Amino acid sequence: LLGVASAAAASPSLVLNEDDIGALREASGGLLETSLQANKIVADEAIAAGIVVPWPKDAGGGYTHEQHKRNYKAMYAAALQYQISGDTRYSHYVAEMLSAYADMYPQLDLHPEKKEQTPGKLFWQSLNEAVWLVYTSQAYDMVAETFSDELRDRLKNNLLFPVADYLSKGQPQTFDKIHNHGTWAVAAVGMVGYATGRDDYVEQALKGLDRRGNSGFYKQLDELFSPDGYYTEGPYYQRYALMPFVWFAKAIETNEPDKAIFKYRDGILLKAIYTTLELSYNGLFLPINDAIKDKGIKTEELVQALAIAYDITADKSLSDIARQQERVSLSAGGVALSKIIAEGEVVPYNYPSKVYRDGADGEQGALTLLRSGDNESGTLVVAKNTSQGMGHGHYDRLSWQFYDDGHEVVTDYGAARYLNVEAKYGGHYLTENKTWAKQTVAHNTLVVDKASQFDTDLDKANKNPAEQVAFIQDNVADISIGRINTAYEGVQLTRIQALVKPKSIEPFVIDVVSIESDTQHLYDLPLHFNGQVIDHNLENSESFNIWKPLGKSNGYQHMLLRSEGNSATTNNRLTWLMGDRFYSYTYGYQAESAKQANTLFFQLGANDPNHNLRRDQGVVRRLKADSAVMYAVLEPHGEYNGTAEYVRNSYSRVNSLDYKPTKTGAELTVDMGQGLTYTLILTKGDENSSLVKAKVIELSEN
Amino acid sequence: LLGVASAAAASPSLVLNEDDIGALREASGGLLETSLQANKIVADEAIAAGIVVPWPKDAGGGYTHEQHKRNYKAMYAAALQYQISGDTRYSHYVAEMLSAYADMYPQLDLHPEKKEQTPGKLFWQSLNEAVWLVYTSQAYDMVAETFSDELRDRLKNNLLFPVADYLSKGQPQTFDKIHNHGTWAVAAVGMVGYATGRDDYVEQALKGLDRRGNSGFYKQLDELFSPDGYYTEGPYYQRYALMPFVWFAKAIETNEPDKAIFKYRDGILLKAIYTTLELSYNGLFLPINDAIKDKGIKTEELVQALAIAYDITADKSLSDIARQQERVSLSAGGVALSKIIAEGEVVPYNYPSKVYRDGADGEQGALTLLRSGDNESGTLVVAKNTSQGMGHGHYDRLSWQFYDDGHEVVTDYGAARYLNVEAKYGGHYLTENKTWAKQTVAHNTLVVDKASQFDTDLDKANKNPAEQVAFIQDNVADISIGRINTAYEGVQLTRIQALVKPKSIEPFVIDVVSIESDTQHLYDLPLHFNGQVIDHNLENSESFNIWKPLGKSNGYQHMLLRSEGNSATTNNRLTWLMGDRFYSYTYGYQAESAKQANTLFFQLGANDPNHNLRRDQGVVRRLKADSAVMYAVLEPHGEYNGTAEYVRNSYSRVNSLDYKPTKTGAELTVDMGQGLTYTLILTKGDENSSLVKAKVIELSEN
Numbered sequence A, B: 001l002l003g004v005a006s007a008a009a010a011s012p013s014l015v016l017n018e019d020d021i022g023a024l025r026e027a028s029g030g031l032l033e034t035s036l037q038a039n040k041i042v043a044d045e046a047i048a049a050g051i052v053v054p055w056p057k058d059a060g061g062g063y064t065h066e067q068h069k070r071n072y073k074a075m076y077a078a079a080l081q082y083q084i085s086g087d088t089r090y091s092h093y094v095a096e097m098l099s100a101y102a103d104m105y106p107q108l109d110l111h112p113e114k115k116e117q118t119p120g121k122l123f124w125q126s127l128n129e130a131v132w133l134v135y136t137s138q139a140y141d142m143v144a145e146t147f148s149d150e151l152r153d154r155l156k157n158n159l160l161f162p163v164a165d166y167l168s169k170g171q172p173q174t175f176d177k178i179h180n181h182g183t184w185a186v187a188a189v190g191m192v193g194y195a196t197g198r199d200d201y202v203e204q205a206l207k208g209l210d211r212r213g214n215s216g217f218y219k220q221l222d223e224l225f226s227p228d229g230y231y232t233e234g235p236y237y238q239r240y241a242l243m244p245f246v247w248f249a250k251a252i253e254t255n256e257p258d259k260a261i262f263k264y265r266d267g268i269l270l271k272a273i274y275t276t277l278e279l280s281y282n283g284l285f286l287p288i289n290d291a292i293k294d295k296g297i298k299t300e301e302l303v304q305a306l307a308i309a310y311d312i313t314a315d316k317s318l319s320d321i322a323r324q325q326e327r328v329s330l331s332a333g334g335v336a337l338s339k340i341i342a343e344g345e346v347v348p349y350n351y352p353s354k355v356y357r358d359g360a361d362g363e364q365g366a367l368t369l370l371r372s373g374d375n376e377s378g379t380l381v382v383a384k385n386t387s388q389g390m391g392h393g394h395y396d397r398l399s400w401q402f403y404d405d406g407h408e409v410v411t412d413y414g415a416a417r418y419l420n421v422e423a424k425y426g427g428h429y430l431t432e433n434k435t436w437a438k439q440t441v442a443h444n445t446l447v448v449d450k451a452s453q454f455d456t457d458l459d460k461a462n463k464n465p466a467e468q469v470a471f472i473q474d475n476v477a478d479i480s481i482g483r484i485n486t487a488y489e490g491v492q493l494t495r496i497q498a499l500v501k502p503k504s505i506e507p508f509v510i511d512v513v514s515i516e517s518d519t520q521h522l523y524d525l526p527l528h529f530n531g532q533v534i535d536h537n538l539e540n541s542e543s544f545n546i547w548k549p550l551g552k553s554n555g556y557q558h559m560l561l562r563s564e565g566n567s568a569t570t571n572n573r574l575t576w577l578m579g580d581r582f583y584s585y586t587y588g589y590q591a592e593s594a595k596q597a598n599t600l601f602f603q604l605g606a607n608d609p610n611h612n613l614r615r616d617q618g619v620v621r622r623l624k625a626d627s628a629v630m631y632a633v634l635e636p637h638g639e640y641n642g643t644a645e646y647v648r649n650s651y652s653r654v655n656s657l658d659y660k661p662t663k664t665g666a667e668l669t670v671d672m673g674q675g676l677t678y679t680l681i682l683t684k685g686d687e688n689s690s691l692v693k694a695k696v697i698e699l700s701e702n
């Protein structure tokens, strides 16, 4: 009927190639087995459901939208199943589906629900169409050898070329855009090029429509990642952007190994993969900027990227990630990773303390991670000294997060959004994303005069990254120094965070926020934390039986004040219990001009008519002063064991915090008891300038 | 030095006997290996720490208290290690420790921090002393054969007999008490009896000081458990009470198998063990009455009890519990359970839908469990139609809980207490246990006129159990009917709860609260739930930016009102997301005298100066009427998948709820869409009497 040739298929040569298929045919057992079975189920269910190619009608989430999404996944799964098994039921299915699309596509006009700037034909937006083609071109490549010449020509001329043309010269503004939407289009067109021998498509994909290199894949590799492989929107969006990059790169590697695409820009693609993996804790991405918190390394994108990275690097420690993903990609890399795990040869992945520079030039600040222990139950400090991160960015310069014992302890709210939950504003970003999640007070960073950084002026924010002043590592501590002088007019902020790693007790954090200003301001330093308050030592503490909002705007309208107390100059302490561990936050301030300092306990929930916000909690350290220093120690300690009914070390170890300015900077001394003392020594660049160096000294009487 | 004999030890014959030791010596691998190593570590660390037997000084939690606790565990571990390995370093250690105690004990007066009614000598209270002797007599039994006659006599006369005498005739009021404190004393004295051949001790343990059978172990077995093995305080305390029961029973079985103690009272001890295991969900005990929520089947008591139960029953499905406990007891039963797991022969434990009668006679109401699926991710409805449960009881007649997908969904607060956390009122029960946790409004049951049941008069409450009217099981549904007519004067309450088990969709709950009263009252029906509110369909809904307490007493003083809306007569709906599943609660009422009904959203936190309460949430359905019926359907549905980015079935299936009185009772019809309808048919006993029967009919158009 369809003119399918009877010859057995040759190996594909796109993302998957001869090596991949050879490895898959021989492999069995372990995670690979599970992944193989999963693919077979998708393919078999698709065949059972039959060919359903509806005329495009619905917007995202609607029936025809979802059906066309199902179709490209089904074709991919069936084509791969054909390659693995040689069973022509699978290739026939793909042939029939492609034919149905080839019958329909030339008749299509723009989608009836089209998005203004970037309309599609099969889908409401061309982004979906590009994704469709990335999968479909691979499916075609895997079964094309079973087709007659006539069928192949028909599919090329009525389907693959028209879609590729539409995505390239049909939408030049998207195709040539230096943005991950552009990457999907470029990858789709380039993959059609390789699959059909159309070098012109490949060249346009690599160097832009005019083939001059001002746009296209290489330019995207140059500009979308920092030199450390950091994507400015943060890991949540980086994960999504990664898929077309690594897939298309693998297709280039298969077809033009001489291009050495994985070595391009000092191996930028591998850096991007490793960075995405590392910007996580216990399997979930760090919720930087607009990020939904339940997304992490188990996503399909990272499963695929991991296998490709292994294929290139043979880095055995990637198996430690595959173990946590609990599945592998169906490729040579996936086969190898599965084998390492099955043979008990997993090498621990070494999560580094590291500065991940932001910006194409690496000079737009940085996300800095300080680590102790592994990534599943170890300790992690995240210092966010980056740029704004474009439209999905938050006004959170110099904010931090703290992870320990497998938990988020000092938290970032992430995005206010319930993805795909229709009842929650159609699954889109909620109003509260703007009124709360993006605001400065929603973060663990200083708020000046109850306003957000840059007064939430995005243009201004985009132009003013934070500065990663220093990163210091030695045997005693890892230290980050960040600075922002543009977030609030006339206020210069420097933050020093040290993860101290004692030999005999748990790692702990020293945090110093240094504020320089000539005029009086109201300073609020929030600490958003997870857990049950155990106790605090604030004087004149008052708990309110009526909870009122802390303000009217900039996020304060969502915060309910539950209790308040006076803060002493130093040695204020708050202890809470999270999971089976205690956390104590001991803090103080130094400000000549300050009269009184308070600590406010708050919880979210005001001005939230649709119950959109999580009922998260925290404290705000409030101080009215001009120049000031707000310092703190955060320490995990002890254990709560409910099963065996014991509790140990439920009290903070900190006897005292002692901050004093010195000629060259300042010193903060932490007396941890039992003769153990740590001094953070801060040093200015030169007379009257800001702090630029830091070091922690350990003194032990024993 | 100590006169230790050189002969190898004979096997012990108390809780552990020849069979146990034989099995342990031959066994290896699996969970047993881990448990063996854990015991060796305790023994080795104890020997390394040396013999430390301080003069009694401190109350519970203090140094000498904790040291004497460590000592009995150390002696037990070392004695067992000696039995397993034959290494006399371990028996020497036990001999030295016992000698040190024998030197000290005769000189002791009552403890300086003694508790008034039940003072100890080594400890502040005699309960600890009994526990000490239960362990110590076993340690003695395991190593006694290595002792010279002289040493044995000294230990008996200066230590074992004096402690046993003190715990029996020295404290007759405790020893003869029908209470679990009495069980520890009885077990301790009885075990000394068996270990030393003192039949008089054994006889007193079994039949009381006067050996007439009005007290002692048999009487405790008669009165402390219901005929179904339910302990009136609930599973949290039942777990604690269980240890001396099963250990002493095993010692009796070893020494006097003719007594067939495990068959006594129709096998009451095995019923008690099985019941404790079954009153759990996903590893944690149902938080009935004063219960801390992190306690469950992994506790030492249940590990020991499980192995003893297996020893008696050879019930292979107990291995399913051992698998969840992740360790086994060091005994023949533990060896067998470990082997079943290691060989992959685990038989699933069949958790039944069941009525667990309360009261020694089984006529003090019941705790009724309705189940579908397993106990780790299945569905469970708990209907609390019990007696008060004595001093640790809550005013919660006819309350319920709902578990699903591994989570607590409709919740019970449990106890307000942070066990062993000194900063939280020394780890004792908090004030809020009385002002919140025990109150009726803290539970999912009807509150009349904002008062708690029995006006929290404990005497009255103790005298008036709820009634388990019926329990009906068929292919369509499991149904419980409970009643209480004494909790509020002039108000008769009947509650029908059905767990409906459709073939094609998730199990769901139908809940009907039937209220009969001649006079107008304010009815509040709270639903405490875990999860994030997705949406609701209440009319005239208002969210408050200032949160105020819902009342001044009876628990209401802790509840903050966050929003409020009008309830329609029927088809009110609230949907929330918990874990990766949606839950919809659809509800209505029937009351001729009612004018308007409201739904109030609340959260805990008012009048909580020490941050003692969890910030739990819920809704209150409020109605002013005389007689009324408040009905509801609670249905789990759909899936939220953050990793794969999809959501399915996020909307409730319920199209409508239709309640109508009939001549013989009433009918509630639930239209679940797609042609699927369920009708709950309620039937009165006779004209004008209360509902006594129920049945669910399934109607399917397909």
Ligand SMILES: [Zn+2]
Pocket (backbone or CB within 6 Å): A287, A288, A289, A290, A394, A396, A412, A413, A414, A437, A438, A443
């Ligand atoms: Zn944020």
Ligand SMILES: [Zn+2]
Pocket (backbone or CB within 6 Å): B287, B288, B289, B290, B394, B396, B412, B413, B414, B437, B438, B443
């Ligand atoms: Zn309760």
